């Protein structure tokens with residue numbers, strides 16, 4: 001098997017996020033860009049035997065998630081206020097993530113290189129995902145989904161299924177807003193196959209800087 005056809009991600013130079021804390025080394029699910037935490041709380045309630053890390057970079061959204069999390073007293077969510085990229089590098093072990101969710105990511109219209117599947121970081125992220133696990137990528141932008149499909153075929157060589165989100169789905173605040181406007185929302189359910197290799201499969205977290 002060949003590695004993805006993209007320049008290697010330079011994880012060595014990333015400093016740990018402010019107030020970074022080491023987490024347990026055990027299987028967990030991860031939601032990146034969890035916003036105000038609606039999906040995280042629904043997911044945690046529906047999967048009491050799983051632990052979900054819900055990471056959000058924007059302070060006011062993170063605080064809303066924290067408030068919701070506390071009001072519902074859900075035990076199995078770990079809300080993290082950080083940029084997911086350095087946090088993943090410093091916190092996660094290879095194959096630790098049982099399920100990965102990226103729901104309605106910022107479309108980055110002026111920075112296509114910052115879209116998740118266009119970034120070298122995505123190879124590092126894949127190395128943290130368990131073989132056989134799924135990655136859900138949802139968007140209301142048809143071009144975003146189309147571009148992600150092309151990347152999955154040409155760069156990542158990963159199998160996926162494309163689904164239309166039901167009009168009455170309400171997993172996230174953005175999903176509710178887009179569906180109310182009558183927009184087409186779609187998601188790709190990507191699988192990491194057994195034996196899939198990345199250049200980061202042996203890299204352990206916490207490269208020893210700034211901790």
Ligand SMILES: C[S@@+](CC[C@H](N)C(=O)[O-])C[C@H]1O[C@@H](n2cnc3c(N)ncnc32)[C@H](O)[C@@H]1O
Pocket residue numbers: 032033034035036055056057058061082083084085103104105106172173174175
């Ligand atoms: C369009 S919003 C969607 C929020 C939520 N998933 C929803 O559907 O309601 C995208 C979110 O991703 C967050 N985000 C973008 N890049 C991030 C990163 N590198 N690390 C953590 N969060 C990020 C943004 O702060 C924003 O809240």
